[in-house]
Each structure stands twice: as structure tokens, then as C-alpha cells.
Amino acid sequence: MERKKILYTATTNIHILNFHLPYLEWFRSQGYEVHVACNGNPDIPGADKVFTVPFGRSPFDSTNRRAFRQLKQIIREHHYELIHAHTPMGGIVTRMAARGARKSGTKVLYTAHGFHFYKGAALKNWLVFFPIEWFFARFTDAIITINNEDFATLSSMNFPSAGKFKTDGIGINPDRLDISGYDRATIRHEMGIGEDEVVILYIAEFIPRKNHRFIFESIPAILEKAPNTRFVFAGGKAALGDQMIAYAKANGFEDRIIVLGYHPEIARFISIADIGISSSHAEGLPIGIAEIMSKGLPVVISDIRGHNELVAHGKSGFLYERASRQAFVEAVVRLCQNAVLRKQIGDEGAQYVKKFDLRNPLEQTIAIYNRYLDTKPKPDRDVQ
Secondary structure (H helix, E strand, C coil): CCCCEEEEEEEEHHHHHHHCHHHHHHHHHCCCEEEEEEECCCCCCCCCEEEECCCCCCCCCCHHHHHHHHHHHHHHHHCCCEEEEECHHHHHHHHHHCHHHHHCCCEEEEEECCCCCCCCCCHHHHHHHHHHHHHHHHHCCEEEECCHHHHHHHHHCCCCCCEEEECCCCCECHHHHCCCCCCHHHHHHHHCCCCCCEEEEEECCCCHHHCHHHHHHHHHHHHHHCCCEEEEEECCCHHHHHHHHHHHHHCCCHHHEEEEECCCCHHHHHCCCCEEEECCCCCCCCHHHHHHHHCCCCEEEECCCCHHHHCCECCCEEEECCCCHHHHHHHHHHHHCCHHHHHHHHHHHHHHHHHHECHHHHHHHHHHHHHHCCCCCCCCCCCC
């Protein structure tokens, strides 16, 4: 008997690799054949079949037309029981391509990892993205949000999807964060970092939304008061990363930064860090910050949707107004100069983010899936 099939889609393979492998594994444990459609390297653990689909990041990217045609053909051929779409353009293209399949009984879910329209967002975000998301909600059986603000928007704006849900993020995966095999002193030595240096870590792709420029422009002020500090940036760097490296070189602090690019072993760098930071303009519920906090590191992050669900200011971390360079610098310097405070805030933060451990959002999402899976295949092994 042919196994029932489900399809996961996202704009990039990195999104699937970073966030969704435990969810794919759950479906396999329930006897489903798991397919993934994304842009990028097709080597995705837990997937029985991976389709490389050229999703673009912008609604105006012409490659999305090709992605739509390709995905529509994939959906027509495989008769999925459930399709779960992620990322804004992955969600839009998938729901367009799945319209016919829904009429035949396929259930289509979409997780909003942070709407592009939010309190404080530019007017153009509301003018462009709000009507798009609202329109495509009519082609969605359920929309899942991962923070309180987005769920309130979803509920109050009468989005025309039948199901509206919120989960506690997507989960901190302990398997991804096992630092027991890493020796802090050895890794620091390999990276040219002194054991007495304070390492500040920012996990984020070099894209405008992550606002790396704010950090780089703040570094001289931090080094003036805390010179024994090193900044480590983990995440795809692209052209913006090269620009920031050039900025550091031009301003005389190139030796105080390490730009890693994308690296799958993020636990390796959390193991050598002392402080986590973020200057992001917008987040859904940032897993990178939650992961840093879960390992007992204090964080200094912008006071935005998603961030303010992870941190109680002054207790489990520090929040600062997005444009307040002074508040950011003061909080970072305070932590750099006080190891006791770093431990106190870090320990409190680790307790604060326990609700975001993988088990909670995984169980919440499974409960949502079970509303839409008409028949459940017999499990061939237990869920981990």
C-alpha cells in the first residue's frame, strides 16, 4: 500500500535545515512519505524526496512564475494529504499552486514566521504585504503564528482562513545545541581569540532587516570602554557582509571582528561566546536568540515583536529601542565589564526560554496537524 504523502515548502533549504527537521522526522515516524520543495541544496535529512524550486524572495521576482509552474506540477503528480508552507514567498507561491489540490481534499497550512506588517513597520509594508497575506488566507485551511502580536493581527483583521493558531515559536532543538563535545579554549585558540577576551555573538544572515550596520557603527564606542572584546558574526554574508568588513577595515577595527558566513555547527560558536546581540528591525520569534539564551548567555536585543517575548528587560536580558545606540552600547559595555552580571542575567534567561524548548511547539503543531489529517498512518517508531 502506498504511503500517504505530505509536502513542506520554504523559500530556501537553510530555512528547512535550521528549523523544521524535527517536524519532518515526526511525519516519518507516523508513516508518511515526506517531500520538501525549496531553493538550494537538496540534501535535507528526514526528507524522502526533495524538489529544487526557484522561489524568489520578493513578490516581484520573475522566478516565482517558474516556481509556481514547477510546484503546481509536483502537487498534481503526488496527491498530498497535507501541505505546510513556510516563509512569505514560499507561502504565497505554494498556496497559489495548491488551489486545485485543495478542491480535491488536500489541506494547506501556512506558518507566518513574522508578518512583514507589524507595529512600527513602514507604511509600504502594510500597503504591499498586508493585502497579499489577507488575500491568500482564503486559500489556506489554517494559518499558524509564532508570536502574540501576529496572532492578534490575524484574529482582529478577520483573515479569511478557517483555522487560526499560535505556537510557542518553532522550538529550541537540543540536538542542534549540544555543546558538550566542544572545548572552549581549543576553539578560541583556533580562531585566534584570547581566553580572557569577551566574545559577542550575532547569529543572523547579512540582510538589511537584520540591521548589521547598526552593530558595526556601534563597535568603536564599545571598544573605547571595553577594548578586550571580540565580535563574531555567524550567518550568510553575501554582498552586505563584504561591505561591513570593508567598513571595519576603514575604521580600524577589522581585527576585532570575525565574520564566519553560514555555518551549520552554530553550537560550536555559542560554546565560545559570552554575550548574544541582535539589532534586527523585525522578527517572528528569533530562534537564534532563544538558542543563545538557552545556553545561559545574556543578550542585548532590539525591543521589537518577538524579541520582547523572549526577554524581560533587566532580568533575562536587555532590550533597547531600535534607534538608541546609546542604550545598546551601555548595555553591552555593562555586561562586558561585569562577569557576575553576565552569569546572573544568563541564568535567568535560560530559565525564561524553557517554554520554547522543542517539545512544546512540536506538541502544539502536532495537535494542529491532527485536526487536518483525516486518517493517521500507523506509527512505525516513537516520536523522539
